[in-house]
Amino acid sequence: MTGAACSAIGRSMTDDPPFSPALLPAGFVDLLTPDARTEAEGVATLMGVFASHGYDRVRPPLMEFEETLLAGAGAALAEQSFRVMDPDTRKMMVLRPDITPQIARMAATRLGAAPRPLRLSYAGTCVVVMPAAAEESGRQIMQAGIELIGPDSPQADAEVVAVGAEALARLGVPDVSFDLTMPPLVPALLEEAGISAAVRPALMRALDRKDAAAVAELGGAVAETLIALLRAAGPAEQAVEQLAHISLPPRARAFSERLAATVTALRHVKPDLCLTVDPVEFRGWKYHTGVCVTLFAVGRAEELGRGGRYLSNENEPACGLTFRPDVLFRAIPPAQAMRRIYLAPDAQPQAAARLRAEGCATLAALPPEAPYRAGPEHDRAEARRLGCSHILSGATCTELD
Template identity: 25%
Template sequence: MEISRPRGTRDFLSKEMKQRKYVENTLRRVFENYGYGEIKTPIFEDLKLFTEKSGEAIKEEIYHFKDKGERDLALRPELTAPVARLYLNELQRHPKPIKMYYFGSCFRYERPQAGRFRQFWQFGCELIGGKSPEAEAEVIAMAAHALEEMGLKDYKFHIGNLGIIRSLLKDAEVPDDEQQQIMGLIDKGDVEELETLLNNLNVSDSLKNILLQLIGIKGHNEVIGEVRSIIKNCKGAFKSLDDLEELLNLLETFGFTNYIVDLGIARGLDYYTGIVFEIYVHGLGAQKQISGGGTYNLIEIFGGEPVESTGFAFGFDRVMEALKKQDTEIPVKGHVNVFVAPLSNDMREEAFKIAQNLRKYGISTDVDLARRKVKKILSYADNLEAKYVVLVGARDIADGKVTLKNMESGDQELIDLNILSQDLGQKLNGR
């Protein structure tokens, strides 16, 4: 009987895990340098946490089930809602702003395809209670800093403000349900379908033209003046545009200019209240978006006090794919620095003692467990990318010594057994 892994999942071997761990640790270092602390939430949550956030239709896209106590639960499809729940349960009285980051697997029941899996990973953050646009500028700068540290190239931030279009729709008294339809199609980027919807909803030609102009605008901060001339007399839209302009100015202060103003970003979710952004990587095709985020008020949806939050999440798997396609060099070291090789069966116990001493000294060490001949031991150690092999022979041991072989140069030297750990430690640390 052949047992395969479930559809839409992957196995990761040691080399790939080292690469993923390196990128994960790079992200951790950057986030913590900005004052974020790591949190963890359960892999499964109450189903209503996600239906409250996204509606009942979300059940078609996620893994949900009843447990033995007949409770409706779901494997988390994302991590923003669990973080909001954690805040409500544990942190409402905590001094603000609160900076949290997370890394974990999520699950969606969708058709597996390139860049889309049923189990995937997110690395993201939430800044709860920060004031905009300062909080937004720092979050965007942190995301850019992280990509720079990873060595990723050819990426661009697309930044917009939902308040501009929402204010225009509100001033025109477009009903809420129709507003959501419009924002959904803007988010999809389907201009033709959007035009059809606007015609069907009997939206005025003036508003239709303004909306179509706005979502087509792309550029740097020089487009702010163009937007002002289009939105005319809508005070709410002007306020949101001022917020966007202030954010762009602050990004300059943070030393970040790699962005495009894009008012066609809608994120498709009604709890986003202002600034939104997405990160695209050239060359990834349909799966070019590696991150998305913005400012929102999700806490209130779950019954808490209104509190502004800013956050984003990297699609970790897409980041890894982008690094792979760009041939980015990810440092991967062998997981064993030293291999201990007994030269005869009666030296096996001595080899085990030496290996244990090296391990207790903090040196990653493996030892022959297959009773190989010396030639095969050296070949196996080379395959493990061990830097040194300790050859344990009866004559050397009798003199209190072992032979140390440098696997890169091939050089060998006799080392006193009582200083082996210190000597290897110095060699491995470059001293």
């Protein structure tokens, strides 16, 4: 890996230069205060919003047997996963690169008999062998998200997006754009139109590049339809209006109508979202079977979160949304610093306890740096040296000048 790539991957959330690039593997960082607190408190805020909508917190383990975690939808994760041998069973274990397949496993097994809709939330750390994309910052990634398992309806899709929107608003992330897509629409259309398998890869690439000229050339009987779909991308209501006028074969039509119905359901619960629709976008969606969403902070290229509809274990309908707190927390202000108060050797314990109860951090004087009866000048110097703004002497708290 080049030095530039290494430093891009290894940087901390505050863009501090790493202390020593050689000390930690690329993509693994030490977080300090306030970043570590911002992240922890931000995750707690997200989980609080999820819980308030009935999403029950679960905590699957960091490692699982390869044969369990990488089964089914998890198979796509195989090349991103670190593996170790379990010395006990001699079976391979995987350090999870993603929490979603674990939730699917739990929903199908231990929670298989729990009533549906099953609403679950999770927050935890994952490790990938290499970052999925250049803009992603690490190999240790944090995920916090929700899964709504059971119902397959526009209202269910909309609930997941709406709960995500409320969580971001609670965190204070400004100007979020919610970009809805329907990844299975184009493949269904190409199949229904009988586009030959030989042409499809080049056509998909042209669609991915939004290259209308190449689409016109490769699209055969559906070239005009595909170009109309490309042009429909934009603000949600306008896109839905255009979609309604595009003639589509039955399966593609059903996907298009479901996308429109999801926009309607979402507007019903969250009228003010900045919502866009791109019916052609499919990049990065592997196992999704319905509406998907990507969340961006307006003006930033990094995704704040993503999710969508898929089939969980045993083909049970499910819709999920995952935030990347380590990315998200670059978009919000750092956790408010606590007021730091130095406790002089004569500070009254009850007064110190009151200050802590009010949200202050109290730093006790400790020998040998702070010998008892060293005098107020020494105390003030110590307080300053330790980054305190106030000093407590007796029961009196004074701001340092």
